[in-house]
Amino acid sequence: MKNSFSAAATTGLLAIASILGYAGPLEVCAGNTPHANADQAKETHDVKQDARVFLKSYQTSLAELEIKANLAAWKAANSGKKEDFAAAAQAKLALRKFHSDPDAYGRVQALMQNGHEIPAVEARALHLAELAYRRNQLPAVLLEQMVELSTQIEQTFSTFRAEMDDKPLSNNDLLALLREEDDSRRRELIWVALKQVGDAVAPRLVQLATLRNRAARRLGFDNYWEMGIRLQEHDPEQLLTVFDELERLTRKPFGDAKGQMDRELARRFGIAPQEMMPWHYDNPFFQAAPPSDKVDLNEFYEDKTKEGIVKIARAFFADVGLPADAILRRSDLYERAGKNQHAFCMNVDRAGDVRTLCNVKPTAEWMDTTLHELGHAVYDLHIDRRLPFNLREPAHIFTTEGVAMLFGALGKNPTWMVAYAGAEKTRVNELTEAILEQRRREQLVFARWTLVMLHFEKSLYENPQQDLNALWWNYVERFQQLKRPAGRNRPDWAAKPHFTIAPVYYHNYMLGELFAAQLRHTLLEVLDHDGPTAELSFRGRKELADFFKQKVFNPGSVRIWPEFVARATGEPLTAKYFAAEVRRR
Numbered sequence: 001m002k003n004s005f006s007a008a009a010t011t012g013l014l015a016i017a018s019i020l021g022y023a024g025p026l027e028v029c030a031g032n033t034p035h036a037n038a039d040q041a042k043e044t045h046d047v048k049q050d051a052r053v054f055l056k057s058y059q060t061s062l063a064e065l066e067i068k069a070n071l072a073a074w075k076a077a078n079s080g081k082k083e084d085f086a087a088a089a090q091a092k093l094a095l096r097k098f099h100s101d102p103d104a105y106g107r108v109q110a111l112m113q114n115g116h117e118i119p120a121v122e123a124r125a126l127h128l129a130e131l132a133y134r135r136n137q138l139p140a141v142l143l144e145q146m147v148e149l150s151t152q153i154e155q156t157f158s159t160f161r162a163e164m165d166d167k168p169l170s171n172n173d174l175l176a177l178l179r180e181e182d183d184s185r186r187r188e189l190i191w192v193a194l195k196q197v198g199d200a201v202a203p204r205l206v207q208l209a210t211l212r213n214r215a216a217r218r219l220g221f222d223n224y225w226e227m228g229i230r231l232q233e234h235d236p237e238q239l240l241t242v243f244d245e246l247e248r249l250t251r252k253p254f255g256d257a258k259g260q261m262d263r264e265l266a267r268r269f270g271i272a273p274q275e276m277m278p279w280h281y282d283n284p285f286f287q288a289a290p291p292s293d294k295v296d297l298n299e300f301y302e303d304k305t306k307e308g309i310v311k312i313a314r315a316f317f318a319d320v321g322l323p324a325d326a327i328l329r330r331s332d333l334y335e336r337a338g339k340n341q342h343a344f345c346m347n348v349d350r351a352g353d354v355r356t357l358c359n360v361k362p363t364a365e366w367m368d369t370t371l372h373e374l375g376h377a378v379y380d381l382h383i384d385r386r387l388p389f390n391l392r393e394p395a396h397i398f399t400t401e402g403v404a405m406l407f408g409a410l411g412k413n414p415t416w417m418v419a420y421a422g423a424e425k426t427r428v429n430e431l432t433e434a435i436l437e438q439r440r441r442e443q444l445v446f447a448r449w450t451l452v453m454l455h456f457e458k459s460l461y462e463n464p465q466q467d468l469n470a471l472w473w474n475y476v477e478r479f480q481q482l483k484r485p486a487g488r489n490r491p492d493w494a495a496k497p498h499f500t501i502a503p504v505y506y507h508n509y510m511l512g513e514l515f516a517a518q519l520r521h522t523l524l525e526v527l528d529h530d531g532p533t534a535e536l537s538f539r540g541r542k543e544l545a546d547f548f549k550q551k552v553f554n555p556g557s558v559r560i561w562p563e564f565v566a567r568a569t570g571e572p573l574t575a576k577y578f579a580a581e582v583r584r585r
Contacts, residue, residue, distance in 0.1 A: 228504025321545025372408030
């Protein structure tokens with residue numbers, strides 16, 4: 001996971017001035033056409049000068065604020081102390097207030113009207129500044145109302161306990177019961193209990209969607225979905241075209257895979273495949289594939305220590321020319337009381353101080369996660385530091401997710417496990433088909449789930465007052481091929497916390513998967529590999545580092561993502577390479 005404070009600060013060992021400089025020149029695009037007369041030349045000079053003056057002040061203030069925000073967030077994540085979280089919240093609020101300045105926003109807008117006269121790199125920096133200001137140009141009262149309501153809903157998710165068998169049970173309790181239960185009637189009761197939180201939050205979620213729409217219209221958008229998409233630099237039509245392609249190309253492979261999964265699960269539950277219902281899957285939203293009964297990848301990692309998992313990751317990145325030693329020295333890798341229980345990567349200063357927070361254990365999942373977070377980290381580490389401060393980020397949140405997903409998936413790849421994790425080759429060969437089939441199922445199930453999230457959330461903000469309960473199941477039936485429980489009219493959609501905590505965001509996870517697949521296809525040529533991408537061998541291939549540094553990492557966010565993806569992979573973002581990976585051979 002990429003930390004929400006994707007930039008900020010040094011610990012004070014580096015001066016802010018050294019972080020901000022643009023040492024140019026950088027090849028970005030063609031320069032400006034010379035003007036014909038002195039007046040035009042002077043006007044152009046004035047615009048360029050004004051832009052440089054504004055950007056120097058903006059980048060300095062931005063870096064100072066993000067320094068405080070990142071250091072505060074890192075401290076809170078590691079300590080778990082209430083006072084540290086309060087300090088982190090204040091630092092984050094200061095950053096938001098900085099971007100709420102209407103005068104500064106007006107100045108950026110005025111400069112952008114003459115953007116064609118400003119050098120390309122500076123114009124891009126201004127554009128990203130404009131987006132940051134625009135999303136914060138809302139009345140304080142409206143901002144407070146949205147924050148207060150979303151906080152109330154988040155607190156409900158945190159504290160809610162479902163009632164089952166006259167006992168309060170946590171979400172984790174219920175998920176554990178669902179994994180072990182074989183009786184269909186009991187599974188239904190557990191599944192219904194997992195959805196109870198939806199009843200508790202649905203009316204407030206509709207209210208929050210209405211408030212968010214009001215905010216979006218204040219900023220000139222039709223609704224909050226359109227605002228979220230455009231402020232992420234997505235074109236709505238382009239985004240929907242990519243997902244339409246994904247839906248079309250995965251429809252049959254998913255249907256075939258689901259049919260096989262249903263037959264396997266039906267045998268477990270003693271029912272006919274056509275009797276399968278949503279509660280017969282271990283994930284209550286069917287966003288993850290059921291565990292394989294043929295392979296448990298933990299068998300390849302359970303003999304390691306937690307330090308051994310990190311050692312494997314360290315050796316791999318060093319072998320391919322992307323050493324992570326400096327990153328790991330700054331990272332916090334193992335469980336500790338009070339510490340954040342999950343994992344993330346933080347680019348502390350956009351100048352080399354990159355860290356990860358993990359809670360590593362000797363499991364296949366933590367091998368994946370360790371590689372994933374280090375994938376984010378090596379990306380951040382190799383962004384061109386000559387770029388202006390606010391361009392020293394990945395081209396898009398989904399491009400860093402894609403790189404992280406590419407590296408993370410190696411932890412469950414047969415070729416990689418033999419080469420780097422010390423897995424016994426004969427045993428891996430025995431299980432290769434089952435390992436790859438489970439990977440394929442995971443990709444397909446997640447792809448169809450993201451289609452539900454994308455289309456439902458778009459519809460939610462287009463009309464929050466429509467029959468959302470029925471709409472949810474319309475999309476679930478269409479994309480996931482699940483049966484709607486007879487007579488059920490409950491807000492099952494509202495049990496998904498992402499509508500509150502990460503609105504209009506879920507599509508980026510899937511775009512990351514598509515980008516990862518497209519990168520793997522590109523690596524077939526880079527590494528001169530004749531065969532499926534699942535069999536790519538990275539052993540000693542320093543070409544891998546050269547490709548990533550030059551084509552993916554170095555450009556930062558100097559280009560909009562469609563241009564970046566086309567330059568990095570040779571063609572626009574497409575679902576066809578993901579579809580090729582999940583097609584049964």
